[in-house]
Amino acid sequence: MKYLQTGSFYGQTNQTICLKGITLTDTEYTHDKVDWHYHENAYFTFILAGNVIEGNKKEIYNCSAGSLLFHNWQDPHYNIKPKGFTRGFHIELQKNWFDGFDLQQDKIQGSFTINDPDVKFLLYRLFKESKIDDEVTALSVEALLLQTLVKMQVGKLSPPQQVPxxxxxxxxxxxxxxxxxxxxxxxxxxxxxxxxxxxxxxxxxxxxxxxxxxxxxxxxxxxxxxxxxxxxxxxxxxxxxxxxxxxxxxxxxxxxxxxxxxxxxxxxxxx
Missing domain, CATH: 1.10.10.60 (Homeodomain-like)
Known part of the structure; x- marks a missing residue:
């Protein structure tokens, strides 16, 4: 099984931004199929255009534009890309980044899809920041990511109230x-x-x-x-x-x- 290190994704990379413990990658999917593999870091995949099918040991996700997935580190999966143009925005979070904010990465289990519209709005803002890419980008990206994790209620955050x-x-x-x-x-x-x-x-x-x-x-x-x-x-x-x-x-x-x-x-x- 292939192991992809920080900043490595299958396809054509349009842009990579490396910050302290965070890597942003804008990628065009060019492979019809990518066999089982896993990544060094936990990361978000946000589909900006097109379609891709992603499967892991528990679920299969049919992702279209606007789909958002989170993957814990070293979680194996595969990809199938239907015909047509597909573009994804990836945000990798290294373990030292979690440790720096006293967030417990291991509490985020496996891979899962995120449907909360507020979280997706934050991802679009993160994508926008990646295109501004100035001296304030690192600060803004970090603040937006922390807001994202708060919305997801992970790490040391209180568990959500019981939903009826x-x-x-x-x-x-x-x-x-x-x-x-x-x-x-x-x-x-x-x-x-x-x-x-x-x-x-x-x-x-x-x-x-x-x-x-x-x-x-x-x-x-x-x-x-x-x-x-x-x-x-x-x-x-x-x-x-x-x-x-x-x-x-x-x-x-x-x-x-x-x-x-x-x-x-x-x-x-x-x-």
Whole structure:
């Protein structure tokens, strides 16, 4: 089984940035299949464009643009790339980086997918920082990574509160139907809970209100479409459930530090 050291990924490397204990790599996937291998460091894989299938000893992930995976160090896996252009952004975290912040790397077991839209927004900001690449980048990247780990609730962070079944079911419903126009009564009926209960307790488990969460999901989806120049911003707005482009632009700015056109340029750079 092949062992890949820091900064090494299969494919064409567009950019590598080496910071203290952190390595950022922008890679185009060029191999149709990569056999079983593992990496020296724990790392994130964020798919910016295209598709890739990744399998490990427990699961198989069908990843498309916007998919985010975390791999613990030396966790073996393989990759299969369907036809077409695929691009990934990787963030490797060396053990000394975890140790420097007294974070326990071994608490992060195996590989897993991350669906939290707030974490994905942080990954897009990290990607943006990699393209700025100035004297402030190292500080900004480190701060964003710590925010990411806080969101993931790892290391010495307190364990998350017990999530009730209705909240888990609601998360699945909204993930599948984020473009639809929902009503409180309809959602409550599906979950078999009172609308007052849903309204009152939603923020406990989603850290925002119901409307904000749906907008987050729509904006998150829009990021994964920006690389496709065959789609106008109006096309993307409608595909993501926004009433019009103006509504899309307002919501996008609410959850990011830029506008869709700027991020589109960023996502198509060095392809």
């Amino acid at each position: 079944l209705w909240a888990k079911k609601l998360k699945e419903i909204l993930a599948d139907e984020f473009t639809q126009k929902h009503t409180l009564d309809h959602l409550s009926a599906q979950l078999q809970i009172h609308p007052v209960h849903l309204s009152r307790d939603f923020s406990k488990y989603f850290n925002c209100n119901l409307g904000e969460y749906i907008r987050k999901l729509r904006v998150e989806r829009s990021f994964s479409l920006l690389h496709d120049h065959h789609l106008s911003l109006t096309d993307i707005a409608f595909r993501c459930g926004f009433a019009d482009q103006s509504h899309f632009l307002r919501s996008f700015k609410q959850f990011s530090d830029g506008n869709p056109s700027a991020y589109r340029k960023l996502l198509t750079r060095a392809c």
